[in-house]
Amino acid sequence: MWVWFSKLGSPKWFYELSGKWLPWLIAAMVIFMTIGLVWGLVFLPPDYQQGFTSRILIVHVAVAGTSLAFFPLMLVAGTITLVWRMKLADMVAKHAAILGAWFSFITLATGSLWGSVMWGTWWEWTDSRLVSMLFQLFLLLGVISLRSALEDSETAAKACALLSIVGCINVVVIKYSVEWWNTLHQVASPVSLDPSSPNGPQFWIATLIMIVAVYLFLSVSLILSTRNEILERERRSQWVQDLVMKS
Amino acid sequence: MLDAIQFSSWAEFFDMGGYGFNVWSVYALFAILIAVNLILPWRKKQRIVRQLKRRLTLDAEIQSEDDSNGE
Numbered sequence: 001m002w003v004w005f006s007k008l009g010s011p012k013w014f015y016e017l018s019g020k021w022l023p024w025l026i027a028a029m030v031i032f033m034t035i036g037l038v039w040g041l042v043f044l045p046p047d048y049q050q051g052f053t054s055r056i057l058i059v060h061v062a063v064a065g066t067s068l069a070f071f072p073l074m075l076v077a078g079t080i081t082l083v084w085r086m087k088l089a090d091m092v093a094k095h096a097a098i099l100g101a102w103f104s105f106i107t108l109a110t111g112s113l114w115g116s117v118m119w120g121t122w123w124e125w126t127d128s129r130l131v132s133m134l135f136q137l138f139l140l141l142g143v144i145s146l147r148s149a150l151e152d153s154e155t156a157a158k159a160c161a162l163l164s165i166v167g168c169i170n171v172v173v174i175k176y177s178v179e180w181w182n183t184l185h186q187v188a189s190p191v192s193l194d195p196s197s198p199n200g201p202q203f204w205i206a207t208l209i210m211i212v213a214v215y216l217f218l219s220v221s222l223i224l225s226t227r228n229e230i231l232e233r234e235r236r237s238q239w240v241q242d243l244v245m246k247s
Numbered sequence: 248m249l250d251a252i253q254f255s256s257w258a259e260f261f262d263m264g265g266y267g268f269n270v271w272s273v274y275a276l277f278a279i280l281i282a283v284n285l286i287l288p289w290r291k292k293q294r295i296v297r298q299l300k301r302r303l304t305l306d307a308e309i310q311s312e313d314d315s316n317g318e
Contacts, residue, residue: 116269
């Protein structure tokens with residue numbers, strides 16, 4: 001276990017292993033993404049109340065749900081960085097913050113595009129779900145700017161881990177906000193197996209496929225960025241130079 | 248399967264039951280999210296490898312010139 005753990009922390013080992021995983025992850029991502037998009041745009045029937053705006057929701061729910069994974073991921077990575085001095089975990093945390101900010105922004109934008117026709121408003125300051133998601137975006141932008149402002153990587157890792165704790169608490173607030181303060185944003189629809197039901201399988205299976213597709217995309221993007229970071233930080237090491245000269 | 252297609256014309260497909268702007272904007276944003284976060288890291292890798300390769304080749308040339316001067 002410990003041999004495996006310290007190996008995993010080695011950038012070279014991660015680079016080689018992720019190089020083997022990447023083609024499979026990319027293939028799976030393309031398959032799920034294609035099924036999800038074709039289903040969502042061509043086959044998904046209109047909702048009896050929302051019409052075709054239900055097609056917005058399969059994307060919105062997949063991106064929004066996945067955006068909640070970033071702060072927990074950054075907290076785990078931050079802890080590993082500080083406790084076991086693993087450089088690799090710090091690289092993952094750095095790029096997770098950037099990707100997480102993208103996810104949060106797209107969540108807010110797609111939500112607005114749905115709300116503008118279904119709620120009749122683009123934004124509502126009194127809704128807890130909307131405001132806590134906006135807070136997550138600002139927190140992530142804070143983490144990104146903190147990292148670029150702090151020269152010392154140790155201090156940066158500590159500050160970001162601290163903000164990740166706040167971010168994780170906020171993730172819980174986002175998750176339960178619709179139940180704690182029932183204002184504008186609706187709660188998740190109950191899942192039904194009955195095809196004739198408005199919440200029937202055609203909606204939630206399409207959403208599920210999109211969620212898998214989005215998680216695969218998250219992994220691919222994060223691995224690509226982390227591999228770049230490894231190449232840059234390890235550019236003086238022999239294995240990187242050999243790799244570059246061979247390519 | 249073809250029966251399940253919800254549209255009978257391209258115009259209907261783009262219109263999305265009157266919600267065309269909102270639906271297509273969402274899918275466009277989604278496409279941007281994916282494209283940007285896959286293409287940028289991919290292009291960055293090309294750049295890193297290209298620059299490092301150039302530097303290493305340059306270093307190797309300087310090294311071999313020094314060696315030949317030394318003789």
